[in-house]
Amino acid sequence: MAKFTATLVARHSDKLASVVAEGTDNGAQAIQWTNKGKPNQEWNLEATSAGYYVVRAIHSGKAPSVLGEGLQDGAEAVQRDYVNKLNQEANDKRQSREHVRNMRAFAKLESGVDSIELAEVAVPQIDDDELLVRVKAVGVGIHDSYFLPGDAKYPFPIGIEAAGVVEQVGSRVSGHRPGDRIAFVSSMQPKGGTWAEYAAVKAGSLIVPVPTGLDFVEAAAVPVAGNTVLRALKALEAVPAGGSLFIAGGSGAIGTLAIQVARTRGWRVGASASERNHDHMLSLGAEAVVDYHDPTWREQVRQWMPGGVDAVMAVQPHTSKDSLSVVRDGGKLITISGDVVAPERNVHVEVVPHETDVRGELTQLMMEVAQNEKRVEIERVYPFEEAQAALAKVQTRHARGKLVLRLE
Numbered sequence: 001m002a003k004f005t006a007t008l009v010a011r012h013s014d015k016l017a018s019v020v021a022e023g024t025d026n027g028a029q030a031i032q033w034t035n036k037g038k039p040n041q042e043w044n045l046e047a048t049s050a051g052y053y054v055v056r057a058i059h060s061g062k063a064p065s066v067l068g069e070g071l072q073d074g075a076e077a078v079q080r081d082y083v084n085k086l087n088q089e090a091n092d093k094r095q096s097r098e099h100v101r102n103m104r105a106f107a108k109l110e111s112g113v114d115s116i117e118l119a120e121v122a123v124p125q126i127d128d129d130e131l132l133v134r135v136k137a138v139g140v141g142i143h144d145s146y147f148l149p150g151d152a153k154y155p156f157p158i159g160i161e162a163a164g165v166v167e168q169v170g171s172r173v174s175g176h177r178p179g180d181r182i183a184f185v186s187s188m189q190p191k192g193g194t195w196a197e198y199a200a201v202k203a204g205s206l207i208v209p210v211p212t213g214l215d216f217v218e219a220a221a222v223p224v225a226g227n228t229v230l231r232a233l234k235a236l237e238a239v240p241a242g243g244s245l246f247i248a249g250g251s252g253a254i255g256t257l258a259i260q261v262a263r264t265r266g267w268r269v270g271a272s273a274s275e276r277n278h279d280h281m282l283s284l285g286a287e288a289v290v291d292y293h294d295p296t297w298r299e300q301v302r303q304w305m306p307g308g309v310d311a312v313m314a315v316q317p318h319t320s321k322d323s324l325s326v327v328r329d330g331g332k333l334i335t336i337s338g339d340v341v342a343p344e345r346n347v348h349v350e351v352v353p354h355e356t357d358v359r360g361e362l363t364q365l366m367m368e369v370a371q372n373e374k375r376v377e378i379e380r381v382y383p384f385e386e387a388q389a390a391l392a393k394v395q396t397r398h399a400r401g402k403l404v405l406r407l408e
Helices: 082-098 216-220 223-234 253-264 275-284 297-304 320-326 359-370 384-394
Strands: 004-009 018-024 027-032 042-047 052-056 065-070 075-079 102-108 117-122 130-139 161-169 181-185 198-202 206-209 244-248 268-272 288-290 309-314 327-335 348-351 378-383 402-406
Touching: 102 384, 130 216, 130 223, 161 198, 161 216, 161 223, 181 216, 181 223, 206 223, 206 359, 216 378, 216 402, 223 253, 223 359, 244 253, 244 320, 253 268, 253 275, 268 297, 275 288, 288 297, 297 320, 309 320, 320 327, 378 384, 384 402
Parallel strands: 004 042, 244 268, 244 309, 268 288, 309 327, 327 348, 378 402
Antiparallel strands: 004 018, 018 027, 027 075, 042 052, 052 065, 065 075, 102 117, 130 161, 130 198, 130 402, 161 181, 181 206
8 A cells, every 4th residue: 555654834833833644545644743753745734714724745646635723832633534535536537537528620630730630529628718619610711720829739620710509608708608699710729729519719709699590601701701801991991981992802701791891881892803703793892893814903993093092902912012003192001911011102001900809890790691781702611521622622712702611
């Protein structure tokens, strides 16, 4: 049998007392021992309001809990239900293992590996400031497979955007409860992302309610694109009604939504995309469309708006530099992709203001989508099992609208 000896230090008595506790696997006994022997470990002794001390073994393999009543010149310690305590701890651990649920998830199995695999992983355990969401649909994004936190726990489910039903809430979460239908963005979450049957979501994440009448597939397509568009247009509030906006990359999830929101604000909208998408963009409210493959597209925009447009939203990477030439002197260019471009002619160049809070506007946008006042462009809905094909498609950057995974 394993035995251990430790020093008990009565920190809160008038005079420190040294007590030896000798224990075995089957129990522990604490006896008074003042100024005798050379104990080899130190235990923590904490005073309770009743004047007793709870003793915890820090270094031993098993940690008996002993009640010790402190005296001025010494201490008495007696065993209290140590065997029962060990049995209860063992039972708690067994029940904890039995209650661990598994789920399907598309995950990176280890750090440094590029491949994504369908795996069986544990349902995440939430902290008191988190929600556990049963995922119903996932919005597929080009960054999903490599937008990972540095402290990710592997296997790590990828993804940042989804819609689903709240199953559990932490003790410090307010404003959400089990059964709520929500759409959300959950990024840099060490417990994993949204390409899974369940996701742990920080209460402070971007979370909006899914209105009645809006299905989860449509709801999952809104948060990232809607949040991006609303933040970008927030930076363009100085553009007056009747002003002009050119969208470089108008056929994707962000561009199609931006056309509609800009038109609602009374702006005149032009956009670029492949010719096969021109009729579609015109149907959404664009009044001038150009093919970015055509070397004369900049001249075409200038013909539409001879003095230059008031603002440009450069959605696709590497479009900011070329688009700068169609902005009027003193106008503004917002780059979605983060292109670095030197300003000219007093044109203000900015990236999307990521700290801008647009939850209220996003909630309203969700309502407009539910009421068919705005259209969410979804190119294709994939079964969850075909997630890898969806990722490959979105990474071509030629999807028209959003790609969504369905788990229902």
